[in-house]
Amino acid sequence: MKETVKSTAGVGLDQAKEQEAHVSFARRLRERLADIVAQLTAAGALIVVCIVFSIASPDFLTFNNLFNIISQTTVTAVIAIGMTFVIISAGIDLSVGSTAALGGMLGTLIISRTNVSWPLGVLGGTLVGGGIGLVNGLLITKARLSPFITTLGMMSVARGLVYLSTGAVAVYSLPDSFALLGEGSIDGISIPLIVLVVVAVLAYFLLTRTRLGRHAYAIGSNPEAARLSGISIAFTLIVIYVLQGLLAGFGGMIASSRVVSGQPNFGIGLELDVIAATVIGGASLFGGQGTIIGTLIGAFLIAVIRNGAVLLNINEFYQEVIIGGVIWLAVYWDQFRRRRLSSVS
Amino acid sequence: MGVAGEGEVHRQPIVRLQNITKRFPGVLAVDEVSLDIYPGEVHVVAGENGAGKSTLMKLLSQVERPTKGTISINGQPVHFSGPQYAQSLGISMVYQEFALAPHLSIAQNIFLGREPARLGFIDRRGEVRHARELLRRVGLNIDPRRFVSGLSVAEQQRVEIAKALSLDAKLVIMDEPTATLTGQEIEELFDVIRNLTAKGIAILYISHRLDEIFRIADRVTVMRDGQLIATLPRADIDEKKLIRLMVGRDIANLYPKPVTAIGDVVLRVEGIARAHVLHDCSFEVRAGEILGFAGLVGAGRTELARAVFRADHIDAGTIWLDGRRLSIKSPDDAIDAGIGYLTEDRKKDGLALTLGVHQNITLANLPAFAGILNLGQEKRIAVRARDQLRIRTPSIQRRVNLLSGGNQQKVIVARWLETRARVLFFDEPTRGIDVGAKAEMFELIGRLASEGRAIILISSYLPELLNMCDRILVLREGRIAGVLNRAQFSEERVIALATGAKEVEVL
Numbered sequence: 097m098k099e100t101v102k103s104t105a106g107v108g109l110d111q112a113k114e115q116e117a118h119v120s121f122a123r124r125l126r127e128r129l130a131d132i133v134a135q136l137t138a139a140g141a142l143i144v145v146c147i148v149f150s151i152a153s154p155d156f157l158t159f160n161n162l163f164n165i166i167s168q169t170t171v172t173a174v175i176a177i178g179m180t181f182v183i184i185s186a187g188i189d190l191s192v193g194s195t196a197a198l199g200g201m202l203g204t205l206i207i208s209r210t211n212v213s214w215p216l217g218v219l220g221g222t223l224v225g226g227g228i229g230l231v232n233g234l235l236i237t238k239a240r241l242s243p244f245i246t247t248l249g250m251m252s253v254a255r256g257l258v259y260l261s262t263g264a265v266a267v268y269s270l271p272d273s274f275a276l277l278g279e280g281s282i283d284g285i286s287i288p289l290i291v292l293v294v295v296a297v298l299a300y301f302l303l304t305r306t307r308l309g310r311h312a313y314a315i316g317s318n319p320e321a322a323r324l325s326g327i328s329i330a331f332t333l334i335v336i337y338v339l340q341g342l343l344a345g346f347g348g349m350i351a352s353s354r355v356v357s358g359q360p361n362f363g364i365g366l367e368l369d370v371i372a373a374t375v376i377g378g379a380s381l382f383g384g385q386g387t388i389i390g391t392l393i394g395a396f397l398i399a400v401i402r403n404g405a406v407l408l409n410i411n412e413f414y415q416e417v418i419i420g421g422v423i424w425l426a427v428y429w430d431q432f433r434r435r436r437l438s439s440v441s
Numbered sequence: 442m443g444v445a446g447e448g449e450v451h452r453q454p455i456v457r458l459q460n461i462t463k464r465f466p467g468v469l470a471v472d473e474v475s476l477d478i479y480p481g482e483v484h485v486v487a488g489e490n491g492a493g494k495s496t497l498m499k500l501l502s503q504v505e506r507p508t509k510g511t512i513s514i515n516g517q518p519v520h521f522s523g524p525q526y527a528q529s530l531g532i533s534m535v536y537q538e539f540a541l542a543p544h545l546s547i548a549q550n551i552f553l554g555r556e557p558a559r560l561g562f563i564d565r566r567g568e569v570r571h572a573r574e575l576l577r578r579v580g581l582n583i584d585p586r587r588f589v590s591g592l593s594v595a596e597q598q599r600v601e602i603a604k605a606l607s608l609d610a611k612l613v614i615m616d617e618p619t620a621t622l623t624g625q626e627i628e629e630l631f632d633v634i635r636n637l638t639a640k641g642i643a644i645l646y647i648s649h650r651l652d653e654i655f656r657i658a659d660r661v662t663v664m665r666d667g668q669l670i671a672t673l674p675r676a677d678i679d680e681k682k683l684i685r686l687m688v689g690r691d692i693a694n695l696y697p698k699p700v701t702a703i704g705d706v707v708l709r710v711e712g713i714a715r716a717h718v719l720h721d722c723s724f725e726v727r728a729g730e731i732l733g734f735a736g737l738v739g740a741g742r743t744e745l746a747r748a749v750f751r752a753d754h755i756d757a758g759t760i761w762l763d764g765r766r767l768s769i770k771s772p773d774d775a776i777d778a779g780i781g782y783l784t785e786d787r788k789k790d791g792l793a794l795t796l797g798v799h800q801n802i803t804l805a806n807l808p809a810f811a812g813i814l815n816l817g818q819e820k821r822i823a824v825r826a827r828d829q830l831r832i833r834t835p836s837i838q839r840r841v842n843l844l845s846g847g848n849q850q851k852v853i854v855a856r857w858l859e860t861r862a863r864v865l866f867f868d869e870p871t872r873g874i875d876v877g878a879k880a881e882m883f884e885l886i887g888r889l890a891s892e893g894r895a896i897i898l899i900s901s902y903l904p905e906l907l908n909m910c911d912r913i914l915v916l917r918e919g920r921i922a923g924v925l926n927r928a929q930f931s932e933e934r935v936i937a938l939a940t941g942a943k944e945v946e947v948l
Contacts, residue, residue: 304814305813305814305816306809306812306813306814307807307809307812307813307814308812309814310800310804310807310814313793313795313796313800314793314796314800314804316795317793317794317795317796318789318790318791318792318793318794320789320790321784321790321791321792321793321804322793322804323752323772324750324752324772324782324784324790324791325772325776325804325805325856326771326772326773326775326776326777326805327773327804328771328773380795383795384793384794384795384796385795
């Protein structure tokens with residue numbers, strides 16, 4: 097049987113090749129170029145913004161400032177990497193800000209109350225986030241609540257747990273070495289940068305080279321087709337929300353490290369920055385589309401605009417207006433490009 | 442059938458297209474097309490997918506702006522201004538995928554955007570009265586205050602036509618209007634069309650179904666590669682000629698059924714039941730055999746296939762493959778056991794439209810080790826499938842939504858071939874694909890059977906089943922009404938079983 101199955105030999109193969117030849121080259125080249133241009137647009141915008149700020153402000157292109165941007169962005173970017181998986185699967189996670197705060201609080205509590213070394217506390221905070229993600233995943237797949245409603249509820253529940261954990265008091269008395277995670281450097285290379293690169297590379301691999309990543313794309317693109325192709329939607333989604341929770345908890349620990357404390361009010365509104373970074377990076381809220389590199393560019397674009405605005409003494413309220421405009425532009429450009437591409441066929 | 446009999450063709454056309462051309466970046470979609478449409482005629486536009494029919498319709502209804510050429514209505518050249526303007530000139534389009542708001546009532550939908558108002562308030566009673574009158578003209582005797590979401594597809598289509606009438610349409614464009622209708626509904630639609638043409642309204646009708654074209658057309662225009670190949674009165678064409686004009690070459694046999702040795706029973710299904718849907722269904726398929734599922738829409742054909750594949754839950758029933766009893770709980774298990782199901786609705790249930798051709802092909806059987814994908818292997822699989830099935834695509838990475846219907850269908854076939862399935866359900870595999878691609882699809886199905894697979898073919902179009910199948914199983918209201926051997930095949934017998942007509946004994 098196996099042999100015969102393989103030999104579904106083509107009749108009239110030449111004809112197909114012939115038909116292909118005249119459509120192929122020009123169109124393929126154009127599509128490839130369009131793809132490259134699309135990737136370059138976001139990156140190009142980032143570069144242009146950087147150039148403009150380096151001309152406008154002498155402080156922009158300094159070691160300290162760049163170091164600062166990187167450690168600021170790492171928190172958003174790490175969480176946005178998780179959000180990329182969620183949004184590709186046609187979901188959304190509004191609870192990441194609260195989850196990050198809860199991870200940060202409980203992680204720092206572990207360090208300050210027990211005498212474990214701070215990396216174990218970081219692990220604890222990360223796992224707390226993973227637990228929140230697990231509950232999200234179970235509510236979405238087993239109770240069949242929509243991701244929006246599930247995580248809207250969790251946003252409130254997790255924030256409540258943050259306040260309950262200490263009575264809304266910040267956690268201090270942490271070892272100085274804890275600051276390494278969010279602000280340290282090895283031979284001049286920023287530790288948060290290293291952390292971000294490692295997380296991004298692992299996530300890139302997970303998204304593009306594993307079943308999990310492929311299943312995320314398939315579920316976001318067409319859940320029924322995915323199910324009828326034998327993909328377990330429940331399992332995949334639970335893993336994705338756990339991953340998002342882990343990264344949110346970890347992000348919360350990085351943020352705590354930067355201020356060497358656990359802050360109960362950390363991460364309010366953070367989910368919006370995270371979603372914005374993902375969307376600017378080309379992910380579609382309808383699912384099935386998105387990349388890690390795009391999300392990173394989106395996160396840095398937001399951070400650089402914030403940073404540059406501060407350096408140039410632009411009123412901080414304007415920053416918010418500018419970032420909103422960037423979201424509109426990015427999504428508009430993306431849609432414009434897709435429309436043009438599909439109208440060709 | 443309309444007023445535009447032979448002696449009257451010389452009178453003034455309602456719509457005249459002169460040298461209409463539409464160029465998209467890199468593609469000449471419509472190339473110097475000139476065409477006259479007369480009052481009261483049913484003018485069929487035929488052609489393969491990508492021939493430019495849909496673009497031509499969009500130019501007429503002013504959804505797209507022509508690159509060059511003129512469109513005249515009643516002898517007056519008109520400028521381009523958008524679909525609303527085209528409607529005000531009397532050109533209305535009934536869309537293939539209906540464009541009604543499900544949460545509004547029928548009357549609200551008909552007058553959407555043009556609500557009759559008195560002193561700024563919507564005149565709801567007038568709206569309903571007027572809507573009722575329009576519904577009557579399209580043969581619908583239902584309350585216009587009902588919500589559209591509760592209507593059948595056929596009824597929604599009729600509401601669309603009523604909407605066109607409310608706009609005082611002179612030309613109604615219908616894009617594949619029968620694609621989702623049952624036999625009876627098609628007859629009713631044809632009656633409506635006859636009533637409209639009798640009042641001098643012209644119908645421009647796009648269709649793939651040859652039998653319909655011959656039944657309903659006054660004149661037929663054939664397009665291929667954006668060009669108008671010929672416009673002919675119905676009397677001057679036969680099936681063979683029409684296919685040749687559409688495809689550009691002769692197709693020797695639409696239904697190439699191979700002679701195959703039929704082997705042992707591969708799949709045996711016993712007593713499958715699902716409350717209110719399927720009742721005690723048992724059947725078997727042998728290696729090399731093509732078993733047809735016939736029946737009216739809603740008789741349970743798709744449901745039976747989905748039940749075997751466990752895409753839906755079942756209340757009772759056992760499934761045996763190669764004499765071994767299976768315990769299947771999900772599509773995942775069914776695939777592992779060697780059963781494949783090609784869904785009826787490619788776009789809704791089959792394809793991941795934002796993914797590439799290669800990713801769609803490997804979706805049901807990803808080449809992976811310990812969860813890590815082998816992308817090189819995936820590429821080789823996709824290239825091989827493309828060559829074997831002649832999938833026409835500039836590259837295997839191309840997003841699958843950019844392919845034609847026939848090629849999308851082949852992508853799904855490729856996916857299931859990769860699972861090495863022993864049993865394959867093909868649910869309406871030729872829906873929405875053109876004549877040339879249909880013949881290819883049947884050739885492929887025949888080849889899969891001759892390789893020793895068991896094939897189940899579900900189709901609403903009887904000639905497909907009568908020509909391709911070894912046996913036909915007829916369903917009626919969720920029960921198996923009978924099974925016919927090839928020697929017993931006739932359209933009448935199948936219909937009698939499907940409808941429960943008494944004369945089945947006589948036949």
